Structures are given as C-alpha cells and as structure tokens.
Amino acid sequence: MTAEAAPPISFDDVADAADRLRGVAVATPLLRNPHLDERVGGRLLIKPEVLQRTGSFKFRGAYNRISRLDPAERRRGVIAYSSGNHAQGVAAAAQLCGAPALIVMPDDAPKVKKQGTLAWGAEIVGYDRRGGESREEVAEGLAAERGLSLVRPYDDPLIMAGQGTCGLEIVAQAAALDIAVDCVLVPCGGGGLTAGVATAVEAKCPAAEIYPVEPEGFDDTARSLASGARQAARPDARSICDALLAPEPGQLTFEVNRRLCTGGLVVSDADVAAAMAVAFRDLKLVVEPGGAVALAAALSGKLDLAGRCAAIVLSGGNVDPDMYAGAIAH
C-alpha cells in the first residue's frame, strides 16, 4: 500500500468558507423544471450560479481568499489574471474588503466582463491572448513589483474551498427536497469549482458521481482523468466557452479531481448554444457559453440520466447581447 499525501482541501475547509460567505454570497436556489426532467427521463436539480454576485460562482472563492488578507496586505491590494469571471469575483470581493484590485485580462474578453470588472472598481491591464505572453508571468511580475497579493483563479486551497460552498448548498438543498443526488455535472476550466464541489459532495453524498464538463478541444481534464496524469488542452483549439479556456488542469485541483471525479464529459459549441436556448426558454436564466456546458451535457445525452437525479451547475451568465441573441435564435 502506498501512503497518499493529504488532499489540498478537506470538507472542513469548505464548511469554514461557508461560514465566511454567509450573508455575503448569495445562497443560490436549487430549481426544478418538469419539461427538462421529461426530456432527460430523470430529474435535474439546477444550481443557477448566474444569480451569484458578479454573475458567476467566482465570487465565492475570491471572497474566501481576499477576506483573509491582513490589513497591510489589503491596503497594498490584490492582482488576478482572468478572462472575466474570476476578474469580477476578485474585483467585487476586493471592494467589499477595501482592497484595490488590478486585473490582467485578455484583450478579446467579452465586453460585459470588462465592464463588470470596471464597475466593481478594479483596474484592468490588457494582454494579447495569442501573443505568446503568459498571463501568469505578467501578473506575477506586477505582483512582485507593486507588492500585490496574487489571487490565483483555481490553484489555491482557499479558492477551491470557496467554490466548494456551491456544492455544500446543493447537497443541503437536495436533502431539504428529500431527493438523493446520483451525480453532479460541473463546468470545468482549471478545475477549482469541480474540486470544491466534489469535496463537499463526497463528504455528504459519497455515492454521488462527479463529472467535470468541458468544451471540445479544451477537454484536458477529461483526458487527464482518463490517463491519470495532467494533459494539456489542444494548442489550436477554439471554443465559444471563453470562461473555460484553461491550458491544463491545475496541479492542486487535479490532485482532488483525480480522486473524486468519475470521468470527464465533453460538449460541442452547438450543444452549448442549444443549452443556452433551453435555459432562456424554459428556465428564464441568462447563461453564458461556459456556464451552460453541464446543462448541454445533460440535454445532449452525454450521460444516461434515465431514472437518475443529476445536479447541474450553471456556473456563469456574463455574456454579450449579440452572442446571446445568436444562441437563443435556435
């Protein structure tokens, strides 16, 4: 027998994050819809993190991390790199904690995400996603130069634990409905939300399966889970899911996910657009492409849900009007 190192986060870390977030984060509801249940032949429990502060789950982890900075660290401020949802989560959490925030954001990020980040009082430094610059290096350089605290998007135990509060709510809300959750489908970029949710669900519903869901081409977590070691996303890949373009699984997140996830699911851009249209018509929720991948996997039959109950995380809703209009026109 090989002794394994302790996992990067435990259930207690998630419970501790929940205490910290109480009254600050939105306890998003758990919604049901008979039409969707009929369509999959099972039961879906929809967790709309689009209703979270800043329009995505990212506020949870960011606040759990930034609220623990000491007064001197808060005064100097925080920095993050992000395509837009982590940016807004960090900006809003920093504002609540009285810390200035600097965000390194790709030039081609959706307008709504840039505007949101600015509206939460942060400053943005642009970089060219295709220009060969590493956004991590840009951010780390600025952090060292200005004495800022770097708030990583997923590979940080406090971030993972904060995102896990979403999973904690799911298991509590499902229990209140007297429904046993068979599986949880989670949109996956770097894997922080998946790792946090998996940690919470495993502790409370050990029989439930956890499936990270990724867009085609960015199925690095799916392939990493299949091979047992971290694999990179395909270098030439393109996807409408701007929130899920992480180049590879995080080191810490993958340590958690390889133990707790059943396997990865992968969806196409067309599956995603169709799921956005269903969320518009049947759920009345605005979901961005990256936020819709788990619903897309359920609706396009990537997993057989007949007779089963699946919790589906809608992880974000920050999408520009023109892209949205195109998706719901289906």
Place this chain on the structure above:
Amino acid sequence: MTAEAAPPISFDDVADAADRLRGVAVATPLLRNPHLDERVGGRLLIKPEVLQRTGSFKFRGAYNRISRLDPAERRRGVIAYSSGNHAQGVAAAAQLCGAPALIVMPDDAPKVKKQGTLAWGAEIVGYDRRGGESREEVAEGLAAERGLSLVRPYDDPLIMAGQGTCGLEIVAQAAALDIAVDCVLVPCGGGGLTAGVATAVEAKCPAAEIYPVEPEGFDDTARSLASGARQAARPDARSICDALLAPEPGQLTFEVNRRLCTGGLVVSDADVAAAMAVAFRDLKLVVEPGGAVALAAALSGKLDLAGRCAAIVLSGGNVDPDMYAGAIAH
C-alpha cells in the same frame, strides 16, 4: 360613516393558498444587486416570478383555484381566456390536477406562450384580438356548451389569493433579511397580482406602500385609483407589454386595490426595454416586457427611492427570442 362591505379576500385566504401551494409552486428567491441599489440610491429586493412554474406568477392563482374543483368538475375540465401567461398557469395546474384544459388565446400571442400552453397539455382556441369578439363571451359560451369550469384571469377571490402568496413570500423573505420594506411595485394588468400582494403586505407590513405599475395607454388602474372609480384603458392604445393589456381593472380586484394601493405608476415601452436589458446584464434573468414594468418604474425614477427599500416583482419571463434580442441590444 358608511359601512363598507368586507373585502373580496382576506389575509387568511392568502395564507390558505400558501398552504395549498407549498411544495407545488416554486418559493421564488428574493434577490439583491448592489449595482441596482446604487443606481436608485436605495435598496431593491427583486422577486423573480420568472422562476415560477410556467415562467410567471400565474401558476399560483391557477393552482389555488383548480385544485379545489371536485372530481366530477376536474373530469369535465377547465377553460380560460388569456394572452398566454394565465394560459400556461392554467394548463400546468390543470395537468397536475388531472383536468383537461381549453384556452381561448389571441392569434397574435407570443409564440413562446402558445408553445408553452401546448407543452403543458392544453388545447388552444384562437380568436382575433382586433375582430370585435369578446374573449370572455367566447370562453363563457364554450364553458356552458361543454360543462367546463371557467378559470378567470383575475376577478376571482381564489385567483387573487393565490397570486397573493407572492407577497407573503416577499414579506417573510424581507423579514429574514432583517429589512423593512417601504414600498412594493407590482406589474398590473387586471389587478389580481396587485390585489393579492397588497392584501398580504398590508397584513404584515401595514406601513408599506403598494404601487401597481402599468404601460402607457393601459394605465386604467392608475386613472381609476386617481378618480376613485373604474376607468377603461385607452381604446387605441398599443404596448409591447402583451401580458398587461386588460381593458379595465377587475371589479373585485379594484375593490381591494382602491383601498390598499397608494397610486399607480406608468412606464413607456422604452423604459420597459431598458429594464429588460438591465435584468439581462445585471440580474441574469429573462424578463418579458409586461414582467419588467415594475423594474422599469424603479430604474426610470417614476418613484423617488432614495434611502428607501422597494420590493420589485418581475412577474413573467415568457418572451420570444427576436423581441428579446431587440430589447437587450440597448
């Protein structure tokens, strides 16, 4: 002193409806948004009935009414006239109660409302809104001919009490947040939702003001409240708020509303489209034109909300994609 007749509904009727709807209707959340608070200089508590079964509050009243039919009445079935939200509420409630449903619906109703009504298992009979036919007469004729129970859209105490459960939730949820509600803004067509909400709020927060909100041209309740007697909508009026085109206040609803409402607010189509765009961007909620009038009144300054707390009902989200794309393009 003049003795007044007892009002058509009491708080107990609303509480009784809440018992009946428990576990059947969605207890929609009460949402907050710092950006919107900043914009109005006060506090908004958003009640998203778009998340209700069938995408509008109408399910509440319909189920409260239909679930009280006896087995023989259920077998014969129900009939309703509606531009689409009451139609879907009746169709879904009838399906749950095992009753066939026949709906008289204008030919120009939004596609999503027709499709939703059919998806809930109802049958639709069309009529021409401009053709001089009275939809009430068409429905009453069919009801008599086929022995169906007519489920009126608002002028029925059980319908009003059912809609009132939305108000009951608002006061309970605001109390749980330890927030005192100063006023409640409610989209108003025939006045059933307003009457129900006002009855619930008056009993629990007697100091709160109640404002029905209507689209320009269909400001019959506002003018009726001002004059003290029921006034008709302007015959040549047009509005994008297809859910709020009632020709005049209901007799029973106005009996309640004239006692409990402070006054009516009126918004333009442009105010409404702007509010739909704000709900898309900041709340991630799909709101139809008629469902957005209360938010539109708050955001366009129809009432001074500086330093005050306003509960805002988003009453429905059943809108066609092309109309929606146009509204959010602002």
